[in-house]
Amino acid sequence: MKKIVFAIIFLIISSCALTQESKRKNKDIALKYAETITYKELNVLLTSFASDEFEGRKTGEAGQKKAANFLRDFYSKEGIKSPQENNNYFQIVPASFMNPLSRQGGLNDSENVVAFIKGSEKPDEIIVISAHLDHLGRAYTRAINYGADDNGSGTVAILEIAQAFKKAVEDGKGPKRSILFLHVTGEEQGLLGSKYYTENPIFPIKNTVANLNTDMIGRVDVKHQKNPNYIYLIGSDKLSTELHDISETVNKKYLNLSLDYSYNDDDDPNRYYYRSDHYNFAEFNVPVIFYFSGTHIDYHEPSDTSDKINYEQLENRARLIFYTAWEIANRKDRIVADKAIKE
Numbered sequence: 001m002k003k004i005v006f007a008i009i010f011l012i013i014s015s016c017a018l019t020q021e022s023k024r025k026n027k028d029i030a031l032k033y034a035e036t037i038t039y040k041e042l043n044v045l046l047t048s049f050a051s052d053e054f055e056g057r058k059t060g061e062a063g064q065k066k067a068a069n070f071l072r073d074f075y076s077k078e079g080i081k082s083p084q085e086n087n088n089y090f091q092i093v094p095a096s097f098m099n100p101l102s103r104q105g106g107l108n109d110s111e112n113v114v115a116f117i118k119g120s121e122k123p124d125e126i127i128v129i130s131a132h133l134d135h136l137g138r139a140y141t142r143a144i145n146y147g148a149d150d151n152g153s154g155t156v157a158i159l160e161i162a163q164a165f166k167k168a169v170e171d172g173k174g175p176k177r178s179i180l181f182l183h184v185t186g187e188e189q190g191l192l193g194s195k196y197y198t199e200n201p202i203f204p205i206k207n208t209v210a211n212l213n214t215d216m217i218g219r220v221d222v223k224h225q226k227n228p229n230y231i232y233l234i235g236s237d238k239l240s241t242e243l244h245d246i247s248e249t250v251n252k253k254y255l256n257l258s259l260d261y262s263y264n265d266d267d268d269p270n271r272y273y274y275r276s277d278h279y280n281f282a283e284f285n286v287p288v289i290f291y292f293s294g295t296h297i298d299y300h301e302p303s304d305t306s307d308k309i310n311y312e313q314l315e316n317r318a319r320l321i322f323y324t325a326w327e328i329a330n331r332k333d334r335i336v337a338d339k340a341i342k343e
């Protein structure tokens with residue numbers, strides 16, 4: 001008899017604990033979808049995207065166009081549509097726009113790739129999540145510059161983030177504001193695809209709430225060998241105090257990565273704030289965060305390959321970006337650019 005009583009008490013206690021656990025999970029919807037972003041899927045995607053097939057993805061060349069098709073096919077298969085007419089995933093960036101501004105010239109027409117999740121309550125307010133899809137093509141030795149970290153890592157992170165948002169939509173839990181997934185071309189030639197987008201935006205720039213940009217988020221740099229749970233954030237407090245606070249809060253709540261602001265310093269000689277695609281958005285007073293895991297000996301070398309990526313950390317960083325976007329998209333009021341430069 002005693003045994004039965006104990007068994008019953010045990011059952012009651014354990015079922016209470018279970019309900020608590022499922023309540024917590026239910027309440028935290030963001031967590032559920034963030035967990036669909038996995039190092040395994042990132043690995044599969046990046047192993048393809050940084051393979052021989054794409055020949056280093058040089059702007060306007062055959063390999064880059066194959067890469068653009070790869071992204072289009074991913075979105076199409078996931079049922080994530082383009083915001084453009086006829087479900088056209090490509091925004092053409094003409095050679096005539098790029099060549100006068102480019103480092104080398106002689107470029108062919110190229111394309112940004114765009115995919116879109118429409119907000120359920122404030123569809124006109126847009127969060128742009130971006131990464132450049134192009135790289136350097138072949139080295140002078142004819143070896144392929146694979147660009148696994150630069151910027152295959154940011155590219156596949158966006159694909160996984162988009163998939164997580166799509167799953168939320170399918171469950172009736174989609175974001176209140178809209179999300180534009182923007183894969184820009186011509187970065188290595190001088191931030192050209194993002195410049196073209198911000199001068200020819202699909203949605204008005206004044207309705208663009210924030211830009212979260214990723215460029216090289218797959219490695220662990222020398223400084224962080226002992227603590228690989230980190231990411232450099234650049235720009236988060238430059239235009240919006242609120243954006244910075246959101247980013248800090250979601251990180252503490254879900255991931256607790258070490259957020260390294262060394263490169264955010266205005267006096268930092270690397271000037272990374274000005275050196276990737278987010279800067280074209282910042283120029284229009286759109287608050288930005290640039291996510292970056294730092295430089296390494298394989299930077300802009302054929303040895304930047306997919307086997308050198310730290311996929312566990314890439315997963316963490318992709319989840320951080322997802323949580324930040326989720327919060328910006330779902331909070332009651334649009335974030336304020338309190339430090340925007342007055343025109």
Ligand SMILES: [Zn+2]
Binds near residue numbers: 150
């Ligand atoms: Zn890059």
